[in-house]
Amino acid sequence: MSWFRKEKRGPKLQPKKVIPDNLWVKCESCGEILYKKELEKNLMVCPRCDYHYGFEPFQYIDLLLDRDTFVERDEGLQSQDPLKFVDRMKYSERLESAVKKTGRNEAVVAGEGVVGGVCEVQFGAMDFSFIGGSMGSVVGEKIARSIRRSIEKRQPLVIVSRSGGARMMEGIFSLMQMAKTSAFLGRMHELGLPYISILVNPTTGGVTASFSMLGDINIAEPGALIGFAGPRVIKQTIRQDLPEGFQRSEFLLEHGMLDLVVPRKQMKNTLVQLLNFMVD
Amino acid sequence: MNGQYLDFEKPIQEVVQRIEELRRIARTEDLELNEEIEKLGKKLERLRVDIYRKITPYQRVQLARHPSRPYSLDYINTVFEDFIELHGDRVFRDDPSIVAGWARLSGQSVMVIGQQKGRDTKDKIFRNFGMAHPEGYRKALRLMKMAEKFNRPIITLIDTPGAYPGIGAEERGQAEAIARNLREMILLRTPLISVVIGEGGSGGALALGLGNRVLMQQNAIYSVISPEGCASILWRDDGLKEKSAKALKLDAESLKQFGIVDEIIPEPNGGAHSDFEAAAASLKTCLATHLKQLSNIKPEELVNQRVEKYAAMGAYSE
Numbered sequence: 001m002s003w004f005r006k007e008k009r010g011p012k013l014q015p016k017k018v019i020p021d022n023l024w025v026k027c028e029s030c031g032e033i034l035y036k037k038e039l040e041k042n043l044m045v046c047p048r049c050d051y052h053y054g055f056e057p058f059q060y061i062d063l064l065l066d067r068d069t070f071v072e073r074d075e076g077l078q079s080q081d082p083l084k085f086v087d088r089m090k091y092s093e094r095l096e097s098a099v100k101k102t103g104r105n106e107a108v109v110a111g112e113g114v115v116g117g118v119c120e121v122q123f124g125a126m127d128f129s130f131i132g133g134s135m136g137s138v139v140g141e142k143i144a145r146s147i148r149r150s151i152e153k154r155q156p157l158v159i160v161s162r163s164g165g166a167r168m169m170e171g172i173f174s175l176m177q178m179a180k181t182s183a184f185l186g187r188m189h190e191l192g193l194p195y196i197s198i199l200v201n202p203t204t205g206g207v208t209a210s211f212s213m214l215g216d217i218n219i220a221e222p223g224a225l226i227g228f229a230g231p232r233v234i235k236q237t238i239r240q241d242l243p244e245g246f247q248r249s250e251f252l253l254e255h256g257m258l259d260l261v262v263p264r265k266q267m268k269n270t271l272v273q274l275l276n277f278m279v280d
Numbered sequence: 281m282n283g284q285y286l287d288f289e290k291p292i293q294e295v296v297q298r299i300e301e302l303r304r305i306a307r308t309e310d311l312e313l314n315e316e317i318e319k320l321g322k323k324l325e326r327l328r329v330d331i332y333r334k335i336t337p338y339q340r341v342q343l344a345r346h347p348s349r350p351y352s353l354d355y356i357n358t359v360f361e362d363f364i365e366l367h368g369d370r371v372f373r374d375d376p377s378i379v380a381g382w383a384r385l386s387g388q389s390v391m392v393i394g395q396q397k398g399r400d401t402k403d404k405i406f407r408n409f410g411m412a413h414p415e416g417y418r419k420a421l422r423l424m425k426m427a428e429k430f431n432r433p434i435i436t437l438i439d440t441p442g443a444y445p446g447i448g449a450e451e452r453g454q455a456e457a458i459a460r461n462l463r464e465m466i467l468l469r470t471p472l473i474s475v476v477i478g479e480g481g482s483g484g485a486l487a488l489g490l491g492n493r494v495l496m497q498q499n500a501i502y503s504v505i506s507p508e509g510c511a512s513i514l515w516r517d518d519g520l521k522e523k524s525a526k527a528l529k530l531d532a533e534s535l536k537q538f539g540i541v542d543e544i545i546p547e548p549n550g551g552a553h554s555d556f557e558a559a560a561a562s563l564k565t566c567l568a569t570h571l572k573q574l575s576n577i578k579p580e581e582l583v584n585q586r587v588e589k590y591a592a593m594g595a596y597s598e
Binding site for chain 2: 031048076077078079080081082083085086087088100137138140141166168169170171172173174175176177178179180182183185187189192206209210211212213214219226227228229232233234237238240241242244246255257258259
């Protein structure tokens with residue numbers, strides 16, 4: 001049966017060709033093999049199935065604000081650990097490793113910039129790679145300060161939400177950030193200043209149930225998961241399969257929770273167009 | 281309201297049963313056992329003090345969910361007078377997991393809104409285990425606005441495992457309903473007092489909870505997530521609920537220290553369910569004090585107070 005036996009391998013004479021493993025990617029959604037450069041040029045949207053890949057805060061800043069107009073604010077705010085929380089690791093260590101991984105201090109980047117040549121806006125974009133974009137005291141405070149600056153400077157507010165919800169490791173403090181951000185939005189609402197909320201994949205929990213759903217205009221990218229409870233929790237509760245497309249942008253549009261579903265490529269134009277209607 | 285005991289209450293149950301037994305014997309055999317009964321009564325009191333003093337965070341959670349614990353309607357019918365329930369959100373339907381209406385507190389007319397759990401199986405299903413749909417929150421907001429219109433104070437009683445996670449709830453905008461309540465409650469130009477009387481379950485509790493004053497009964501809990509949910513996400517094991525209950529610091533005392541809760545309303549030894557009249561009286565006194573303190577504050581100031589109160593909440597450094 002020797003013909004089944006593996007040949008003993010000798011030393012390889014030719015070095016293996018080095019192929020950069022990140023040159024091609026397989027689309028998570030449709031399975032199409034995509035040239036990565038092409039995907040990047042297409043704003044991380046699959047040209048075949050229109051799947052919108054996750055975008056980082058600074059990618060949204062580049063996408064939506066005029067070039068070199070963004071000035072970051074409150075970047076020095078840092079989470080404390082009011083509960084001295086430990087699960088499988090200490091919360092303080094979890095924070096450290098998130099800072100190391102993302103190069104940012106927290107799960108939202110906030111500041112101000114210009115949209116469409118004239119309109120100065122307060123702008124925030126959440127970072128899902130920082131502990132799931134979860135909202136603790138710093139995220140709440142940075143959003144609240146952005147709203148306060150909107151009020152003081154009488155500027156519109158634009159926030160890109162991308163978050164799993166409240167940050168459990170800050171316990172009740174994270175829950176109260178829903179109250180804090182909504183409180184300032186209440187103030188802003190009274191003053192007639194526009195707030196455009198952009199929801200991207202995924203936005204759930206305490207973030208959806210506070211500032212994300214309170215836009216004068218709520219816009220989502222196509223196919224984003226948006227909801228209060230996560231699909232797994234709902235499935236466990238009702239013990240039924242969830243309908244196709246449940247909690248996706250198009251589902252929310254159909255049920256009246258969104259004003260618009262806008263592809264990433266057209267997001268800036270839409271933003272400029274809308275602001276022009278609402279700002280003098 | 282008595283009759284059900286938690287595991288750690290078993291020693292109490294034994295003594296209660298012995299007292300009952302002795303009473304029965306005394307009656308049927310015509311024996312003089314008063315001295316014995318009195319002794320046991322004193323023992324029961326000591327036992328209650330001892331057990332409840334050493335209560336663990338998860339036992340506190342069990343107490344907050346105790347099947348015999350007084351619910352909103354129990355308090356509404358005892359602490360308040362002339363309650364008339366008002367129904368519906370004017371959009372979709374009436375949500376029985378939130379009850380609301382006009383009532384009087386020591387003669388003063390107020391709007392009272394409470395999350396309601398059910399007692400027996402049928403009632404539990406009717407009340408959806410105290411988990412509101414969006415229409416519940418919208419009804420609450422409609423009636424809070426009505427109270428504002430007629431310059432009447434609002435009292436909310438919080439007792440929910442959380443907002444209901446279901447298909448219909450998502451379709452009708454659970455997140456939007458909660459978010460809107462948060463924004464609108466802040467702006468109410470009338471006094472608002474929120475009391476956590478049992479389970480303060482996350483966003484579903486907060487959506488009725490933005491009071492000028494937030495009060496909490498001694499054995500109530502208030503948390504961003506249930507200890508079971510937290511354990512299953514962070515430890516991937518919902519058996520670790522004791523550990524996560526401790527880590528979440530969801531008891532009244534911790535929350536008072538954090539400045540989230542303004543006052544703890546004392547409960548009788550053995551919890552609110554062991555002596556409902558005492559628990560109700562204690563709630564009534566506390567409500568009256570805070571209502572009086574808020575009654576002379578101007579509407580704009582009430583709003584400012586609320587914004588500043590919630591703006592100050594957070595733990596960060598610069």
